[in-house]
Amino acid sequence: MTATRGLEGVVATTSSISSIIDDTLTYVGYNIDDLAEHASFEEVIYLLWHRKLPTASQLQELKEQLAKDAELPQEVLNQFKTFPIDKVHPMAALRTAVSSLGLYDEEADVMETESNYRKAVRLQAKMPSLVTAFARIRKGLEPVAPRKDLGFAANFLYMLTGEEPEAIAVEAFNKALVLHADHELNASTFTARVCVATLSDVYSGVTAAIGALKGPLHGGANEQVMKMLTDIGSVENVDSYIHEKLNNKEKIMGFGHRVYRKGDPRAKHLREMSQKLTKLTGEAHYYDMSIKIEEIVTSEKGLPPNVDFYSASVYHSLGIDHDLFTPIFAVSRVSGWLAHILEQYENNRLIRPRADYTGPGMQSYVPVEKRG
Ligand SMILES: CC(=O)SCCNC(=O)CCNC(=O)[C@H](O)C(C)(C)COP(=O)(O)OP(=O)(O)OC[C@H]1O[C@@H](n2cnc3c(N)ncnc32)[C@H](O)[C@@H]1OP(=O)(O)O
Numbered sequence: 001m002t003a004t005r006g007l008e009g010v011v012a013t014t015s016s017i018s019s020i021i022d023d024t025l026t027y028v029g030y031n032i033d034d035l036a037e038h039a040s041f042e043e044v045i046y047l048l049w050h051r052k053l054p055t056a057s058q059l060q061e062l063k064e065q066l067a068k069d070a071e072l073p074q075e076v077l078n079q080f081k082t083f084p085i086d087k088v089h090p091m092a093a094l095r096t097a098v099s100s101l102g103l104y105d106e107e108a109d110v111m112e113t114e115s116n117y118r119k120a121v122r123l124q125a126k127m128p129s130l131v132t133a134f135a136r137i138r139k140g141l142e143p144v145a146p147r148k149d150l151g152f153a154a155n156f157l158y159m160l161t162g163e164e165p166e167a168i169a170v171e172a173f174n175k176a177l178v179l180h181a182d183h184e185l186n187a188s189t190f191t192a193r194v195c196v197a198t199l200s201d202v203y204s205g206v207t208a209a210i211g212a213l214k215g216p217l218h219g220g221a222n223e224q225v226m227k228m229l230t231d232i233g234s235v236e237n238v239d240s241y242i243h244e245k246l247n248n249k250e251k252i253m254g255f256g257h258r259v260y261r262k263g264d265p266r267a268k269h270l271r272e273m274s275q276k277l278t279k280l281t282g283e284a285h286y287y288d289m290s291i292k293i294e295e296i297v298t299s300e301k302g303l304p305p306n307v308d309f310y311s312a313s314v315y316h317s318l319g320i321d322h323d324l325f326t327p328i329f330a331v332s333r334v335s336g337w338l339a340h341i342l343e344q345y346e347n348n349r350l351i352r353p354r355a356d357y358t359g360p361g362m363q364s365y366v367p368v369e370k371r372g
């Protein structure tokens with residue numbers, strides 16, 4: 001048995017949800033470029049879960065259900081207030097809160113298909129409420145209930161600030177949600193599938209996935225990108241900062257990808273939004289710095305930007321706290337996790353690979369008093 005480091009190139013499952021072929025990303029056969037330009041996030045949720053785009057009435061039904069299920073159990077809100085709120089990272093709070101949600105769902109351990117679908121809707125609906133409630137509670141503010149007349153993207157921004165967002169912000173945020181929704185067998189999605197393949201419940205699968213997304217080699221990179229842009233401060237400093245990192249063999253966050261070689265097709269959409277939004281907010285230097293970083297890293301390391309690179313300046317321009325960037329990724333990616341969890345249950349087999357053992361050979365047990 002020989003191990004493949006990081007399971008690179010290993011095909012671990014079949015899936016009909018999303019595909020990356022020759023650097024082209026599709027959700028159920030729809031090119032990500034088309035979806036980014038035209039689709040609402042709610043349509044994408046439906047597409048991922050049902051493998052077809054919704055009719056107008058199916059979409060309306062999903063929207064109504066998401067609005068209805070957005071309310072959080074009071075116990076979970078109270079729990080936020082017991083956290084060491086000024087020290088807890090919102091991703092850790094989200095991980096704990098999703099696990100807690102399972103405690104208050106009477107159907108949590110019911111393994112029927114329809115029940116699992118109902119839980120998927122409930123979880124998708126509650127993710128924005130969790131992220132925005134935590135963000136407000138830690139500032140001493142009360143959570144804001146979603147509005148029935150606003151869509152998913154608008155409601156997230158509304159619940160975060162308590163103010164109706166501008167159309168351009170809603171458009172950008174919706175596009176970001178669409179772009180982050182699913183990505184074949186990425187680390188967090190694989191984690192979710194491994195978890196539920198033991199026939200564990202939906203809440204456990206999503207809790208595990210949040211834990212995997214949190215790391216800076218995966219979803220956590222978007223917050224690190226913003227930290228880098230803030231540290232660099234101005235276009236003049238980019239050159240020395242990036243070269244120093246590269247000379248020290250440090251990674252530049254937001255670059256590289258396990259699957260894409262020529263480039264991540266989502267990056268151009270986020271680059272475009274970053275340009276537009278940073279100009280509007282009078283912070284074009286974030287875009288200019290990003291472009292300069294991209295030029296250096298691409299030409300000197302051959303590494304193109306991934307989805308996390310330009311999303312950082314996009315979210316910053318929307319006035320979002322930097323440590324909420326990865327939780328926002330989770331608000332979108334939970335749609336993909338749930339699609340994969342439902343798909344795993346449909347045709348389940350325990351996921352249990354082997355390890356290539358590299359430890360010592362057979363040894364004789366020595367009683368503790370005789371060990372040197
Ligand atoms: C939503 C997402 O999860 S997208 C990815 C988000 N993560 C990041 O942006 C973090 C930065 N990027 C990385 O760490 C990597 O590119 C990953 C984890 C995304 C993919 O990496 P892998 O396929 O495992 O490649 P690996 O980490 O083995 O790197 C291969 C080589 O490229 C280099 N490399 C890869 N990414 C980078 C980077 N961002 N900056 C500098 N060098 C890099 C590595 O140092 C390594 O060099 P070496 O062979 O000289 O040691």
Ligand SMILES: O=C([O-])CC(=O)C(=O)O
Binds near residue numbers: 183307
């Ligand atoms: O696919 C991956 O390895 C990382 C990921 O989730 C993404 O790029 O959206």
